[in-house]
Amino acid sequence: MNTPVRRRFVARLAGLAAVALLPLRAARAQADPFAALLKQVTGGATVRPGRVKVDTPRLADNGHSVPLTVSVESPMTAADHVRNITLLSERNPRPLMATFYLGPKAGRAEVATRVRLNGTQRVLAVAQISDGSYWSGTAEVEVTESACLDMS
């Protein structure tokens, strides 16, 4: 049933959609809010996603105190361990929340704390392994009542 005319029309339509979507995708890649911060934390080293897990409630009623657990896959031996873990926030006025320094004596690369979050956002954790490489993990938290950090 497909006539050549209709086929050509469908092909052109698909092409148009692709062109329209292209700049959108580029803009999203550029607008990574963590990029500049990460550079500050790692000194420009590449950060690979993986090995780091951030555990938070999916929905936090109150941004003043959100429980957060960050863990890193690591044998925690003298030869291979986690040196430090940094917590970054996407929307807090001071995005650098904390840095934890561990060592081979930690036994398990896991730290739990409670953070302040200024609204619904993504939280990023970056871990530096003893070989110098950086790994990261994120968690999405929906905050009903934000920690009113800018005014109260």
Add this chain to the structure above:
Amino acid sequence: MALARVQLPASAKRGEVIAVRIAIQHPMETGFRYDNMGKAIPKNVINSLRVRYNGTEIFRAEMGSGIAANPYLQFFTVAEASGQFDFEWVDDDGNRGMERARITVE
């Protein structure tokens, strides 16, 4: 200065990974709040916490206003020998605090 509570097992087997918990009473002022007179309340947070186990540093935290009031931390360590844990912290005003805990390792 501030009150703190430390929680860790009283005894452990050698080589066992144990959880260490600390909660410190502190407002962790962000510096973004105003008092009743409309005056800005200066930022005052516990900016660093150091934990030593028989004199060796096993954990350190550098914190900002992104950590909730009355900061709570849990981390792990390997029980190596009987002895003492020393927790030391300092806030932006220069107030220092410390707490101790003992553990028996068989």
